Amino acid sequence: MSSNGSDNEFEKGNAEHSGVYPCQCSALRKGGYVVIKGRPCKVFEMSTSKTGKHGHAKVTFAGYDIFTGKRLDDSCPSTHNVEVPEVKRTEFSLIGINDGYASLLLESGETRDDLKLPEGEMGQKIQADYDDGKELIVAVQTAMGMEAIIDYKEAKD
Structure with a gap:
């Protein structure tokens, strides 16, 4: 010490x-x-x-x-x-949505539940596609200590 x-x-x-x-x-x-x-x-x-x-x-x-x-x-x-x-973009599998927050699967196998779905049309589309049973990948952008889901796509088999 x-x-x-x-x-x-x-x-x-x-x-x-x-x-x-x-x-x-x-x-x-x-x-x-x-x-x-x-x-x-x-x-x-x-x-x-x-x-x-x-x-x-x-x-x-x-x-x-x-x-x-x-x-x-x-x-x-x-x-x-x-x-x-420094702007970083990372993609994660969306494994759940709870009270407007995305549950994301990290590479380590752990989950992360602290990112809100985007407001407006994109957030509504993510929710609707998830509710339809589609497997989704979300893109998270990070800069200056801030993070947000900025895009998404359907996972390919």
């Missing part, structure tokens, strides 16, 4: 910005990811203004929040760094 008595204590980073890395603004591309106003977004529009009399070229970009679909805009000098979220 260490002298301060804290063998198993680790400093936690800022969870809101965990899973991000810096990238020069000028290196952003359409279809890539960027953090706008603290939210992970997929870039769909970009423009660069010319270098002005007093400064750097400016990059203006717009993206859709990858979890809510909401449009967000931002801009910064091309030489400045922006945060890029």
Whole structure:
């Protein structure tokens, strides 16, 4: 045991910005990811203004929040760094639905029951297909400590 008595204590980073890395603004591309106003977004529009009399070229970009679909805009000098979220997509077998929560089968054989079905049409389609006895695979997207079911498909035999 260490002298301060804290063998198993680790400093936690800022969870809101965990899973991000810096990238020069000028290196952003359409279809890539960027953090706008603290939210992970997929870039769909970009423009660069010319270098002005007093400064750097400016990059203006717009993206859709990858979890809510909401449009967000931002801009910064091309030489400045922006945060890029690490976005991960994982597929799981759907083995049950209970009170609007998906029961997913993990690779380890364990189950996970803490992800809500998506709201709206997709969630209704997943519920209906599951109720019809179809075997479904759901895609879970993870970024910046947030997770959501973003897609699904019928399992192939």
